[in-house]
Amino acid sequence: MNDQEAPALEIRAVSHAFGPRRALDDVSLTVPAGRFVALLGPNGAGKTTLFSLATRLYSTREGAVRIFGHDLARAPSAALAELGVVFQSRTLDLDLTVSQNLAYHAALHGLAGRPLKARISALLHLVGLADRLNEKVRTLSGGQARRVEIARALIHRPRLLLLDEATVGLDLASRAAIVDIVRKLVVEEGLAVLWATHIFDEVHPQDEIYVLDKGRIIAHGSADEVAGGHLAPARTGAEPPAPEGATAALEAAFRAMTGARAEDAA
């Protein structure tokens, strides 16, 4: 097994249709091991469909999805064992405690016992919720619940984490906290991350990004390049733009590429 060289996530020429409507059209993207990659797209662009295929909710009919070299259709078990997911919708049991929720998810990966207890407390520490172990999820704020979901997604030590609009509906501080946690995981733990979003200030200029629109990848490169490529005349100096400038540039480029629908998404 060429486990070392294989990218964390490889989506190769994937198309998917619901009835006559094509939700994804010949989409290819790669998340290298240990890297942060952002997937930008307005609502309805096909991000959630792409996530559904990458998590094997339904199978890929055209194209292939590989996780660390394991084909999701042919070796789903090996592929899913490497994969952690945070879905867009809230998926914790509100009436169960944080630790019950985490233990349930660990069981779905065949994990139990004392090492699990240690793992759960370490993860809650990581997301800053060590003191909420025995509280019902219902009592948590939206941002805290999201952090529990990140802890949950990491419980079986996956090397790839997918997040679908993880910060949607959260206030600024909660959003920043979540972005920080995930970026730290990439740097410190070598986790590979695919971060789907339509919020531009979550993307740094040097991040690798893919732009998805109407089911197709319409741009790929570093955020800086993608923004610059579409707004080249507007740029003045040779020095890299300040963070706010980069965000604005990316947003403007995104608007230009996807049309007015970006506004609906905001």
Place this chain on the structure above:
Amino acid sequence: MTDAALPPRHMVRPVRALGAAGYAVCLAGIVNRELLRFVQQKERFLSALVRPLVWLFIFAAGFRSVLGVSIIPPYETYVLYEVYVTPGLAVMIQLFNGMQSSLSMVYDREVGSMRVLLTSPFPRWYLLLSKLVAGVVVSLAQVYVFLAIARLWEVEMPPMGYLAALPAFILTGLMLGSIGLVISSLIRQLENFASVMNFVIFPMFFASSALYPLWRVREASEALYLVCLLNPFTHAVELVRNALYGAFEPTAFAVVLGTTIAFFALAVVAYDPGRGIMGRRGGPKGEAA
């Protein structure tokens, strides 16, 4: 900061084997979650109990004088109507429970915890089977509490009968749960539970031997008798009724087992990512056709 919990990546790896212990952990986790949720929902437990008790205390008491039940196996003597309906009511608990867990599958699908379940590396049929077993465990708790209350109401079975009926209840629970699973793959939205009541629960319950012996039905209508005979719920009730008196009904056993296998196989196909509902119309809101 979390070195103990998150060792450097290059140290981790070999692909984790999902051994027999892993399978057991997975099953236990799913059953445990179902039980925790069940304990949380006290109204659900209450209504699951009140329903059959209303039938037993009011309906059966009222019909006691109208419907005498003659000597038919497994009864060795004339029995009171309450005694006759109790096995049927116990299986009715499982019928409601099976449909309710199918409803919770639809709910899970809508809120997304189904998605979480399906990202488990265990085979999908095993996850569905675990869900099914979890539903059966919950239904057994309800059934035995009901039988205990019925016993106070002087509906007494032979003591060993309660034990002998356990495997029967497990099998009937699995059958009704599998039917529920298949139905859950057919309904798109939560609101359709009323239709499930109308088109599944009521016909199955009334067109069966739960409330009246089949020979009585036959006197009324030969066609209805045939329908009752074809209804797997009839056989579930008869399997349990016989087991409660220490008897084994081979036909009922065969029908219940066959129905369980057939519907479970259907459910596995329905939840197959490449074939059933998931691929065809499991699309996320706003992205589905």
